Amino acid sequence: MSQGTLLQKIGQLFGVGVVAGVLVAALALPAVGGLGITARNIATGFLNMPSELETPPPPQRSTIYDQNGDVIAEIYDQNRELVKLDDMAPVMQDAIIAIEDNRFYEHGGLDVPGTFRAALRTAGGDTQGGSSLTQQYVKNVLVESATTQAEQEEARETTLSRKIRELRYAIALEQKMSKDEILEGYLNIAYFGDGAYGAQSAAQHFFGVDADELEIQQAAMLAGLVRYPYLYNPSVNPDNAKKRRDVVLDAMVQNDAITKKEAEEAKGKDLNLDLSNPSNGCMPSDQPFFCDYVVQEIEKSKQFGENETERARWLRTAGLEIHTTLDGDMQEAAQEAVDKWVPRKNQSRKVAAEVLVEPGTGEIRAMAQSRNYGPDENNRGETSINFTTGIDRGGSTGFQVGSTFKPITLAAALDQGKGFSTSFGGGGSTTVTGQRNCDGGRLPPWDVSNASESSGGNYNMITGTQQSANTFFAQLQADVGLCETIEMAQKLGLERGDGTSFDNENTQANNSFTLGSEEVAIIDLVSAYATFASGGTYCEPQAITSIEDQQAGETIDVENECERVIDKDVADGVTYLLSNTFDGGTTDGLEIGRPAAAKTGTTDGNAAASFSGFTPNLAGSVWVGDPRGPQAHPLRGVTLGGRSYGVVYGATIPGPIWEETMSEAVKGLPEESLPKAPSKFGGSGGSGSRSNASPANSEGGVPNVVGQEQDAAVRELEEAGFEVSVASNRIQSDEPRGSVAAVNPDPGSTLPEGATVNVFLSSGGGGNGGD
Incomplete structure (x- = not known):
């Protein structure tokens, strides 16, 4: 013996x-x-001595999935995937026993x-x-x-x-x-080098196979690594790895795990590495900014742990399966559009950011921006800041979004019972006085003008929205009340991107609130538009649907947080008004082939531009500007995507990004009609912009009086049931001097009875400009 x-x-x-x-x-x-x-x-x-040892599952990687189950990213402190012993090749078990503990x-x-x-x-x-x-x-x-x-x-x-x-x-x-339980635990916890923990991750990393697919020579090489992972690392020291592998093969023969012939055949084979590293973190992901948003959601939400440190550790060690709301096809459409119109490494350092949200759920379907994800802001085209969200989710402090804020004032006015025919005059510019903030403080007089001198005259809600008339919205806000307009914004989920409220005592909102002078997060803006699309139900933006905790053996379902914040008639009224912008308004030419409603936005001095719009089942918002400071680096005299722009408006770049994204994104969604215009506001009961391409001279629309003499044109318009406002300033046109050069809204536009039509007379000469 x-x-x-x-x-x-x-x-x-x-x-x-x-x-x-x-x-x-x-x-x-x-x-x-x-x-x-x-x-x-x-x-x-x-x-x-104490002998009770707790054996909790070792740290393993968490995986983030999109809506279709495709992997977005893997997050971990240690690259490890736990598997059962039955899912490890028998030769892997034999190899580790032979070299580490043959009895x-x-x-x-x-x-x-x-x-x-x-x-x-x-x-x-x-x-x-x-x-x-x-x-x-x-x-x-x-x-x-x-x-x-x-x-x-x-x-x-x-x-x-x-x-x-x-x-x-x-x-x-x-x-x-x-x-077997001990062997399974050991093979799952052991470190095999090169960042791979456990036999499954090691097999995937070194050979591109699962642990149950390992061959004799592969299993022997892996088993040889655990004693000195770096010394025998095949990617660094291949000769040492091969010698160590052969030692393991001899040990397997001595332990009767394999025959001598099998060992010799295995020794004759090359290492044949197929090195691959799982993408740790958001940087290597194809959807890095959405990934970052998901990480922020987990780390910042008390639903997932008592403190941020505990939540971060849970995310990186618990082997979570995180299921999200992202739609891969919609994300691809959004990313392609922002990259096309505002390339990532453009010389002017401008950026385009876009978010798509499902109305009625708040679920984020896409989140894209024209930047590479990286830590060095000095590298052109690189950032770790998510420009679509606010500072509370690792984003920026927000951006001005211009006239895409005007629908908030419309909602506040409709909520007070004001009708579509509510109108204001004042020509191309006006002065608004008497406004007060939410503390009752009187604000100074406000001089406001429209985008061009030709946009004067009287406007009602329909024509003012179509033409985005600043003078109309300034007076409408004064009529509704600045504080009441702010309260409507808050109902719709809007606040400053830095997390403070609009009526914060230290930073009271000013006169130009309705023109989008406040800096907000794009994700909050699109959520407000989604509220209109849903008929008045606001939903918190949601990125996660459920989390499967492998260690705890439980699934956490994340519920949609939704509540009705405005009446359906108010939401439908805003939708109707925004749908008319495609009929001769600022969004004309940006149709997506199905019913939609939208609004352009351009900030003062063309510092930045935006576009927000929706169908009944998808809302999207786009912002374009310079994150270094739009006011200091405006959208003037820039070249983007091989195109030169003297001035950029909301319909110039953000509009096409939205149009191209939405045209692709809605292909998999059922086509739905927009709601009818509520009769209580003076609507005719019809829905606006059924196909975003209403034919001119349609029955009941604005008569085509272009080229007629003033009196004849006014008479025909009045007989059609419209109020008429003749602009005091004339515009250049090919029509005879003194005749009608243009009407606003365009001929064929469907308006409620009593709506105002603006008439512009010709000065002769030809040519015109616009917003």
Whole structure:
């Protein structure tokens, strides 16, 4: 009988615990023999040590999925995917046992011969390991479960006390867990180098296969890595890796796991690495800014943990399966559109940002911007800031969005019972006085003008919205009340991008609130438009639908947070008004082939431009500007995407981005009609812009009086049931001097009875400008 077999038998006869105590004594006596401590005393003390070891699942990677189950990103501290022992190739199990603990299935947690050899050599001054797989598993568990730096250091220290503690835990663990359970735990927790933890991740990283697909030579190479992962790393030291692999193959032969012939065949094969790294974090993702938003949602929401540190650790270690609202096709359409019109590395450093949201749920379908995701803002075309969201979700402090804010004033006016025929005059410019903030403070007089001198005359809600007349909206806001308009914005979920309210006592909103002078997050703006599309139900923007926690064995469902904030008639009224912008208004020419409603926006001095619009089942908002500061770097004299622009308006770049995105995005959605214009506001009961391409001279529309003399034109318009306002200033036109050069809205536009039609007379000469 060999010495090793004899020692193992002794352990079985007298109890592993007693033998372990003697072995501990043998290891310890060289250091403490002078103190007179006996082997028996040490053995007794060993058996009295704490033995209960918690074995929580080791850290593993979390995965973020889009709506269709495609991977957006993987987030982890350690690249690990847990699998069952049955999902690991038998040769992988055989290889690790052969090289690390060839009597694994025979001992009770302590390899007696190996430990005796280690004891004798340690006594001679040559420190040896002799650890069983169970002991190694214990060590890894202690390291991975450490939550403080001190615990980490204690678990890794090269001291006798650590070895004794691990040995006591190992013996107790063998009484609680089966051998297969211990082997499964070890193969899932061991580090194989190159950032790969566990056999599954190692197989995927080094060979591009799952652990159950490993061949003999592959399993042998992986098993050889765990002793010294860097020394035998095949991507750094291939010769060392191959030699170590062959050592493992010989050990497998000695352990009767494979035949000598199989080993020789395996040795004759090259390493044949297929190195691949899972994308850790949002930077390598194709949807990095949405990924970042999801991460922010988890880390900032108290639903997922008591504090941000705890939530961040949970995200990176719990092996979560995070299911999101992102639609891959819509995201692709949005990204292509923003990149086309505002290339990522454009010389002028402008950026386009876009968000798509589903009305009635708040679910984010796309989130794109024309930037690469990266930490260095000095690199042109790179940023880690999400320009679509506010500072509370890792974004910016918001941007001015110009006239896309005007629908808020429309909603406030309709909410007060004002009708579509509400009208104001004043020509191309006017002065508004008497406005007060929410504290009752009187604001100074406000001089406001339209985009061009030709846009004077009287406007009602329909024509004022179509032409985006600043003078009309300034007077409408004054009539409704600035504070009431602010309150409507807050109902619709809007606040400043920096998280403060519009009526904050230190930063009171000013006269030009209706013109979009406040800096807001694009995601909040699109959510407001989605509220109109849903018939008055506001929903918090939502990126996550559910999270499967693999470690806890539970699924967290994330509910949509929605509530009705305005009456359906008010929402439908705003929708009707915005649908008319496609009929000769500022959004004309940006049709998407199905019913839609939209509004352009251009900030003062063309600093930035925006566009927001929706169908009944999808809303989208686009912002274009310079994140360094739009006022200092306006959209004037810029070249983007190979095109030169003297001035950029909301319909110049944001509009086409929205049109191209929405045209693709809605293809998979059912076509739905817009709601009818509420009769209570003076609507005719019809829906606006049914196909975004109403024919001219349609029955009941604005008569075509272009070219007629003034009196004849006014008479025909009045007979058709419209109020008429003749502009005092004349415009250049090919029509005879003094005749009608143009009407606003255009001929054929459908208006409620009593609506105002603006008539412009010709000065002759030809040519015209616009907003």
